[in-house]
Amino acid sequence: MNPRPPFKVLILCTGNSARSxxxxxxLRAKGRGRFETYSAGSHPAGRVHPLAVRVLRERYxxxxxxxxxxxxxxxxxxxxxxxxxxxxxxxxxCPLWPGQPVVGHWGSPDPAxxxxxxxxxxxxxxxxxxxxxxxxxxxxxxxxDKLAAFRAADLNAIGEGAKxxxxxxxxx
Numbered sequence: 001m002n003p004r005p006p007f008k009v010l011i012l013c014t015g016n017s018a019r020s021x022x023x024x025x026x027l028r029a030k031g032r033g034r035f036e037t038y039s040a041g042s043h044p045a046g047r048v049h050p051l052a053v054r055v056l057r058e059r060y061x062x063x064x065x066x067x068x069x070x071x072x073x074x075x076x077x078x079x080x081x082x083x084x085x086x087x088x089x090x091x092x093x094c095p096l097w098p099g100q101p102v103v104g105h106w107g108s109p110d111p112a113x114x115x116x117x118x119x120x121x122x123x124x125x126x127x128x129x130x131x132x133x134x135x136x137x138x139x140x141x142x143x144x145d146k147l148a149a150f151r152a153a154d155l156n157a158i159g160e161g162a163k164x165x166x167x168x169x170x171x172x
Contacts, residue, residue, distance in 0.1 A: 004144050004148075007036070008036045008080045008101075009037050010078070010080045011024050011027070011084050012039070012041065012042070013085070013086045013089075015044060016041030017041070017048050017052065017112060018051070018052045020039035021048050021069075022129045023106075023136065024037045025064050026056075026060065026132055029060065031136075032140075034140070034144065038075060038078075039070075040071060040072040041072065042089065044070055048068060049125075051111070052067075052125060055125045076098075077098065078098070080099065082103075082155060084104050085106070086105075102150050102152055103152055108128050109124075109128060139158055
């Protein structure tokens with residue numbers, strides 16, 4: 001019996017410089033081959049934020065030096081199983097994708113928008129990466145059979161945990 005091919009997942013935000021990059025690399029690592037992951041943006045920043053790369057390396061042991069900020073137009077012909085938006089603007093302008101993937105939203109605050117000290121900026125990236133990592137772990141906990149039957153509501157439910165206020169402890 002042939003194993004199921006990996007689920008194709010596209011993670012979207014506006015700039016594709018922080019949140020979607022974090023999601024792409026965390027899901028790729030934690031999914032252990034079950035997911036073929038990509039990220040893109042509606043208006044790519046043209047560069048990956050160095051703090052995203054640093055947090056992935058220091059906190060998760062992942063090398064993301066090859067990550068690049070890219071437009072979702074690059075993937076307009078790809079048939080994905082899941083499309084996950086991680087910012088509200090990308091959610092509002094998300095195009096239709098071929099093959100009718102399950103589209104869900106895992107909104108996170110933009111750590112790149114935090115104005116403050118270097119430590120406050122770093123902390124914002126750590127907090128958002130932690131939130132995304134928890135969501136990725138929840139997704140990875142489902143069997144392939146259950147994932148194949150996922151609907152948008154199932155994907156959204158993963159992202160509906162406690163809202164995170166960047167740089168502060170999550171509300172309990």
